[in-house]
Amino acid sequence: MEPRRYGPFAYVPITRRPRLEWPNGAQLAIWVNPNIEYFGLDDVMPGNTNERVARDHAKIPNVRNWSVRDYGNRVGVWRLFETLARYGVRGTAALNSEVCDHHPEIVAEARRLGWELMGHGQTNALRINEMGSEQERSAIFAAIDRIEAASGTRPTGWLGPGLAETWHTLEHLSAAGIRYVCDWVNDDQPYTMTVGMPPMVSLPYSVQTNDVPAYFDFKCSVPEFERMLKAQFDVLYREGERSARVMAIAVHPFVTGQPHRIGALDAALEHICKHERVWLATGSEIVAAYQDSALAETEREAAAG
Numbered sequence: 001m002e003p004r005r006y007g008p009f010a011y012v013p014i015t016r017r018p019r020l021e022w023p024n025g026a027q028l029a030i031w032v033n034p035n036i037e038y039f040g041l042d043d044v045m046p047g048n049t050n051e052r053v054a055r056d057h058a059k060i061p062n063v064r065n066w067s068v069r070d071y072g073n074r075v076g077v078w079r080l081f082e083t084l085a086r087y088g089v090r091g092t093a094a095l096n097s098e099v100c101d102h103h104p105e106i107v108a109e110a111r112r113l114g115w116e117l118m119g120h121g122q123t124n125a126l127r128i129n130e131m132g133s134e135q136e137r138s139a140i141f142a143a144i145d146r147i148e149a150a151s152g153t154r155p156t157g158w159l160g161p162g163l164a165e166t167w168h169t170l171e172h173l174s175a176a177g178i179r180y181v182c183d184w185v186n187d188d189q190p191y192t193m194t195v196g197m198p199p200m201v202s203l204p205y206s207v208q209t210n211d212v213p214a215y216f217d218f219k220c221s222v223p224e225f226e227r228m229l230k231a232q233f234d235v236l237y238r239e240g241e242r243s244a245r246v247m248a249i250a251v252h253p254f255v256t257g258q259p260h261r262i263g264a265l266d267a268a269l270e271h272i273c274k275h276e277r278v279w280l281a282t283g284s285e286i287v288a289a290y291q292d293s294a295l296a297e298t299e300r301e302a303a304a305g
Contacts, residue, residue, distance in 0.1 A: 001167055001168075001170060001171065001195050002167070003167055007184065007186075007193075008170065008193045008194045008195045009191055009192065009193045009194060009202065010191075010194075010299070010302060012191075012299075014187070014188065014189065014243075017189070017243065017295055017298070018293075018294045018295045018298050019242070019243045019244075019294070019295075020189055020243045020244040020245075020290070020293055020294075020295045021244055021293065022244045022279050022289055023279065023289055024279070025277055026240075026244065026277050026278060026279035027237065027240030027241055027244050027245070027277045027278075028233070028236050028237045028240040028244065028245050028246070028247055028277070028278055028279070029244065029245070029246045029247070029279045029281050029286045029289075030089075030233075030247050030249070030272060030278060030279065030280050030281065031092050031203075031246070031247075031248055031249075031280075031281055031282060031283055031286060032084060032089050032091050032092070032248075032249045032250075032251065033091070033092050033093070033094055033118075033159070033182070033205065033248055033249065033250045033251070033283070034077065034080050034084075034091045034093045034094070034250075034251050034252070034253065035093075035094045035120065035159070035212075035250060035251070035252045035253075036072075036073070036077060036093050036094065036095050036096065036099055036106060036110075036120075036253060037069065037072075037096045037099070037120070037123070037124040037161075037252070038073070038096040038098035038099045038102060038103070038123050038124070039066055039069055039123060039124060039125050040098075040123065040125065041061050041063075041066050042060060042061065043060070043123065043125040044058040044060065044062075044125050045058070045060075045062040045065040045066050045069075045125070046065060047065065048064075048065065049216055050212060050216040052162075068254055069254045070254075071253075071254055071257075071258075072252060072253030072254030072255070072257050073099070073103050073106060073253060073254075075253075075257065076252075076253035076254055076255075076256070076257015076258060077106055077253035077257055078109075078257075079253075079257045079259075079262050080251065080253055080256065080257050080262075080265075081109055081110075081113060083262060083265060083266055083269070084113075084269075085113060086266075086269075087269045087270070087272075087273050087280070088273075088280060089269065089280050090113065090114045090115050090116065090280070090282055091110070091113075091115045091116070091282075092115065092116040092117075092118055092157065092282045092283040092284075093110055093115055093116070093117050093118065094118045094119075094120035094159040094182075095107075095110075095117050095118060095119070095120050095147055095155075096120050096121055096122060096123050096124055096143075096161070097119070097120075097121070097122045097142065097143040097144075097146035097147050097150075098122055098123050100146050100147060100149070100150035100151075101146070104150065107150050107151055110151075111151055111152075115282075116155075116157070116282040116283055116284055117147055117151050117153070117155055118155050118157035118158060118159055118182075118283060119140070119143050119144050119147060119155045119157070119158040119159070119173075119176075119178060120143070120158070120159050120160070120161060121139065121140075121143050121160065121161040122139055122142060122143045122146075123161075124161045124162070126139075126161070127160070127161045127162045127164040128140075128160050128161065128164045128165060128166060128169055129164040129165065129166050130164075133166070133168050136166060136168060136169065136172060137168070137172045137175075140169075140172045140173060140176050141172075141176050144176045144177065144178070154177055155177075155178065156177065156178060156179040156180065156284055156287075157178065157179070157180045157181070157182065157203070157283045157284060157287075158173050158178045158180070158181045158182065158183075159181075159182040159183065159205065160181075160183050163182075163183040163185070163205075163207070164183075165183055170193065170195040170196060170200055171195060171196070173196070173200070174195065174196035174197055174200060178200070179196075179198070179200065179201060179284075179287065180200065180201040180202070180203045180283065180284070180287045181193075181200055181201075181202060181203070182202075182203050182204075182205035182248075182283070183205070184202045184205075185204070185205050185206060185207050186202075187202065187204055188204055188236060188239075188245045188246060188247075189204065189243070189244070189245060189246060189290075189295070190202060190203050190204065190246065190286065190287060190290040190296075191299060192296060192299040192300060199300070201287050201290065201291065203246070203248075203283055203286060203287055204246040204247075204248055205248045205250065206232075206247075206248045206249075206250060207250075208228070208232070209228060209229055209232050209247070209248065209249050209250065210248075210249075210250035210251075211225065211250065211251050211252055211255040211256045211261070212250075212252055212255055214228060215255060215261075222260060222261050222263065222264050223264070225261075225264045226263070226264035226267050226268055229249060229264065229265070229268035229271075230267075230268055230271050232247060233247060233268070233271065233272050237275060237278070240277075246286060249265070249268070251265060
């Protein structure tokens with residue numbers, strides 16, 4: 001798309017949209033997004049507080065910070081598998097494609113549990129907006145192709161590493177077969193973009209109910225993160241009586257997969273699952289239901305002029 005002052009979608013206040021309804025009368029769709037990432041020991045690592053480190057100033061190898069993240073793939077993700085399965089939650093994993101090469105056991109377990117796999121770049125050490133346009137396109141296709149080869153299913157969803165995009169990202173994603181994107185954290189309902197063939201759907205994601213910003217940026221304690229998840233649910237659940245909503249819970253194996261943090265997710269899911277009219281869904285299931293809705297039809301008609 002060409003540079004613009006506002007995003008590639010219409011501005012429609014949430015109070016002025018057709019009523020959105022989920023299957024079986026659910027008023028809130030819950031999707032849990034484990035970010036399963038790969039960093040090479042011979043590559044740049046985030047710093048002690050998860051800050052980005054300039055490549056020309058990085059000290060390699062960074063054993064301390066690499067090991068913290070490797071814990072997530074060796075131990076933490078298996079704790080997440082167990083916790084989500086206990087509540088009947090099928091994760092929608094944002095997957096660095098290098099995980100397929102180095103940790104195929106993770107991909108196999110996600111498939112066994114019925115998880116959905118989304119594209120999440122090749123490695124979190126390099127973001128889309130740090131590449132030239134042709135390198136960006138090649139990296140997107142390489143990530144999607146590798147996940148398809150490893151899992152047998154081509155991803156239809158995408159979360160950019162660091163939620164980064166360029167002016168060309170959405171077109172490249174569309175050409176690679178991606179149909180929904182989670183980088184635009186500006187709504188509690190899906191909406192249709194004006195980019196892509198067919199038009200891309202934005203699925204609500206969060207950098208609030210997300211363990212990395214919560215613990216590293218907001219300096220939340222574990223009980224505070226638990227309260228955050230429950231409070232987010234309570235408000236969206238109440239608002240969903242008028243028109244259905246989406247709640248995303250984003251977790252990272254090296255963060256929430258720690259023994260002292262897993263309880264926050266466990267307690268939040270217990271709270272959520274005590275309620276009726278809650279839909280525990282995957283990303284693609286939410287997008288499919290949205291595309292069949294009156295809200296999506298209205299947006300498509302408006303885009304067509």
